[in-house]
Amino acid sequence: MSTAIGSKNVKSDNKLVTASLILGGVVIAAMMIFGILMLFAQGGVINVSDAAFYQFLTIHGTGMIGAAALAAAGVMWYFLGKYVELSKKVFIWFLALVLVGVVLVVIGVFSFEYASAWTFLYPLPAISANAWGVTGALLYLFGMLILGTGFLLLYIDTGRAIIKNYGSLGKGLGWDVLSGKKRVEDAPPKAVVASTMVTIVNVTALIAGAAVLIMNIINVINPSFTFDPMLAKNLTYAFGHIFANAIIYMAVIVVYELLPKYAKRPWAVTKLFLVAWTMSTVFTLLIYTHHMLMDFSMPKWMLIMGQALSYANGIPVLVVTAYGALMVVHKSGIKWDMASGLAFMSMLGWTIGAIPAIVDATIVVNHVMHNTKWVPGHFHMYMGLGAVVMLFSFMYYLAKIDSNVQETKLDKFAFWCYTIAMMAISIQFLVSGALSTPRRWAIHYPGWMTPAVFGAIAGVFLVIATTIFIIHFLRYVKNRGTLGSDLHEEKAA
Amino acid sequence: MKRSFIIGSLIFLILIIPPIRIYMESMMIIHMLVQLPLLIVVGWCIGEYIENKYPKLFELINGNGVSGIIIFVAITMFWMLPRTLDEALTFPIYEIFKFISLPLAGFLLKDSWRKIKAFGRIFIYLNYLSMFGLMGWLYLDSPIQICNNYLLEQQKTLGWGFIFITALMVLYVLQSVFTDQSEEE
Numbered sequence: 001m002s003t004a005i006g007s008k009n010v011k012s013d014n015k016l017v018t019a020s021l022i023l024g025g026v027v028i029a030a031m032m033i034f035g036i037l038m039l040f041a042q043g044g045v046i047n048v049s050d051a052a053f054y055q056f057l058t059i060h061g062t063g064m065i066g067a068a069a070l071a072a073a074g075v076m077w078y079f080l081g082k083y084v085e086l087s088k089k090v091f092i093w094f095l096a097l098v099l100v101g102v103v104l105v106v107i108g109v110f111s112f113e114y115a116s117a118w119t120f121l122y123p124l125p126a127i128s129a130n131a132w133g134v135t136g137a138l139l140y141l142f143g144m145l146i147l148g149t150g151f152l153l154l155y156i157d158t159g160r161a162i163i164k165n166y167g168s169l170g171k172g173l174g175w176d177v178l179s180g181k182k183r184v185e186d187a188p189p190k191a192v193v194a195s196t197m198v199t200i201v202n203v204t205a206l207i208a209g210a211a212v213l214i215m216n217i218i219n220v221i222n223p224s225f226t227f228d229p230m231l232a233k234n235l236t237y238a239f240g241h242i243f244a245n246a247i248i249y250m251a252v253i254v255v256y257e258l259l260p261k262y263a264k265r266p267w268a269v270t271k272l273f274l275v276a277w278t279m280s281t282v283f284t285l286l287i288y289t290h291h292m293l294m295d296f297s298m299p300k301w302m303l304i305m306g307q308a309l310s311y312a313n314g315i316p317v318l319v320v321t322a323y324g325a326l327m328v329v330h331k332s333g334i335k336w337d338m339a340s341g342l343a344f345m346s347m348l349g350w351t352i353g354a355i356p357a358i359v360d361a362t363i364v365v366n367h368v369m370h371n372t373k374w375v376p377g378h379f380h381m382y383m384g385l386g387a388v389v390m391l392f393s394f395m396y397y398l399a400k401i402d403s404n405v406q407e408t409k410l411d412k413f414a415f416w417c418y419t420i421a422m423m424a425i426s427i428q429f430l431v432s433g434a435l436s437t438p439r440r441w442a443i444h445y446p447g448w449m450t451p452a453v454f455g456a457i458a459g460v461f462l463v464i465a466t467t468i469f470i471i472h473f474l475r476y477v478k479n480r481g482t483l484g485s486d487l488h489e490e491k492a493a
Numbered sequence: 494m495k496r497s498f499i500i501g502s503l504i505f506l507i508l509i510i511p512p513i514r515i516y517m518e519s520m521m522i523i524h525m526l527v528q529l530p531l532l533i534v535v536g537w538c539i540g541e542y543i544e545n546k547y548p549k550l551f552e553l554i555n556g557n558g559v560s561g562i563i564i565f566v567a568i569t570m571f572w573m574l575p576r577t578l579d580e581a582l583t584f585p586i587y588e589i590f591k592f593i594s595l596p597l598a599g600f601l602l603k604d605s606w607r608k609i610k611a612f613g614r615i616f617i618y619l620n621y622l623s624m625f626g627l628m629g630w631l632y633l634d635s636p637i638q639i640c641n642n643y644l645l646e647q648q649k650t651l652g653w654g655f656i657f658i659t660a661l662m663v664l665y666v667l668q669s670v671f672t673d674q675s676e677e678e
Contacts, residue, residue: 225631
């Protein structure tokens with residue numbers, strides 16, 4: 001069951017995956033520029049109108065999450081496709097719908113000045129104090145709906161394929177192994193376990209998202225239709241938090257697949273690994289409530305659950321994966337290159353990036369810190385130094401196995417430049433949070449400005465490093481199919 | 494085949510009997526969640542017979558099932574709007590349209606369901622799952638009376654009806670994805 005299926009047409013599969021990675025990578029780099037502009041504006045270096053700042057904030061958040069999810073979905077599709085039969089047609093539809101969604105969102109934000117931030121929290125889309133109109137809100141909301149539909153199609157296909165191959169999603173998570181019906185040696189591969197988890201949580205998130213988006217659309221068209229704002233917030237975060245969280249669970253597959261190959265050591269699936277992923281499936285679905293810790297009208301038990309499960313969620317997969325990665329690499333004589341280096345670095349980013357989130361998930365801390373820049377400090381480290389680094393790692397991996405494009409000293413420079421810059425950006429956010437600097441504010445008091453300027457300068461280096469990564473990947477795309485490394489078992493077969 | 498045609502026709506005849514029709518339409522939840530689905534069932538039953546009689550015609554107009562399912566979705570969405578439900582009670586032309594369009598929707602659903610394959614079926618199912626959840630929320634949460642013909646209380650009852658169906662649909666999804674499907678094959 002766990003053996004890889006012969007890849008039918010590796011080249012054409014790679015083409016689709018590279019399309020998602022190029023689009024994702026370029027959008028991520030472009031969004032970094034908006035991030036820099038916002039930080040310079042907050043630091044008082046440049047003048048950006050308030051309206052433009054919030055448009056930047058909206059596009060930065062939406063673009064980063066959307067682009068990272070798109071590229072991570074490409075990574076997941078690539079590796080899952082080795083074990084189950086996925087539909088290329090569906091992936092093309094997925095790419096097309098995401099593209100249409102992105103275009104609508106961009107038009108909504110920049111042509112119609114829509115600026116509710118990517119959380120589009122009800123009733124903000126309809127009540128903008130004339131900052132934007134109905135058209136902008138509808139373009140954004142429909143754009144998100146179409147984008148979500150694209151992702152839903154993809155996950156329906158992954159779910160279908162996993163069920164077809166393994167019998168059920170439970171078996172995809174290895175429950176039959178845990179219940180003793182199957183030997184642990186016959187457990188599904190790590191890529192399948194992770195993909196099953198992501199399929200479950202993201203289908204749930206997208207259904208919740210579709211409901212709340214349509215509800216917002218109804219409210220924008222006819223404001224006399226009102227809804228319970230608390231339920232709307234729950235659904236919004238059940239969508240947004242889970243969807244954003246799942247990015248790293250898709251991207252981490254590259255670490256699982258890549259490190260054992262480089263270290264020439266097996267990274268076997270164990271019962272502990274399966275338990276950890278099942279626990280993470282449940283926790284990821286439930287911990288969005290840590291976004292509600294300041295909402296006094298929420299049931300108390302949900303808030304306690306938000307805190308307790310947020311603590312717990314850090315442990316299973318993260319510890320199993322980070323510890324597993326260390327064990328695979330330790331004294332293995334691994335040959336470090338860009339792909340393996342980035343994969344390993346992402347473990348660091350994921351581990352340390354989760355800590356500020358766990359701190360913020362503590363109710364008493366949350367009341368003070370949640371609306372400060374402490375939270376962007378968490379997710380910039382977690383995503384920027386964790387998930388996105390995994391995506392870059394995959395880009396280098398693909399270039400290595402499918403082309404003769406060589407890594408240069410410039411790439412190594414980019415590696416360290418990216419790591420230090422991303423660390424600097426995250427730390428300036430955390431420091432700002434510690435200084436009680438509010439987040440999502442266009443204007444800062446002088447006392448808050450220094451970290452923002454520092455972050456913006458670091459951001460410039462980040463863009464330079466990211467551009468080098470993307471250029472390397474584009475060089476691969478140009479030379480695709482030329483002789484690559486023997487790490488690629490399908491090509492060798 | 495003929496049996497399903499007779500059953501479908503019989504249900505249709507029962508549904509158009511004035512006292513039954515008026516009784517069903519007097520309660521919002523029965524109007525929306527009993528009468529409307531039954532009209533779709535009528536189309537499904539009759540469809541089986543007609544489909545067998547004119548297979549080539551259906552191959553021509555609904556070859557892969559996509560056009561049929563899109564029309565089905567459009568018709569059902571139209572009838573899920575509170576306003577259309579209201580209009581059906583106010584304007585006879587809407588009422589007639591309801592008794593024609595919904596059997597047609599059922600008829601197209603029957604023809605399209607097997608053609609759109611598992612992937613399409615899951616997509617449509619999940620689409621309706623979120624739509625029913627949303628409709629439940631809309632009817633439950635709306636502080637205003639949405640239909641002229643139904644009171645706020647009736648609206649809320651319908652809302653709970655939708656939530657109940659959504660819950661059943663979620664349970665069905667859970668049992669389908671977490672029970673072993675390979676043993677059935």
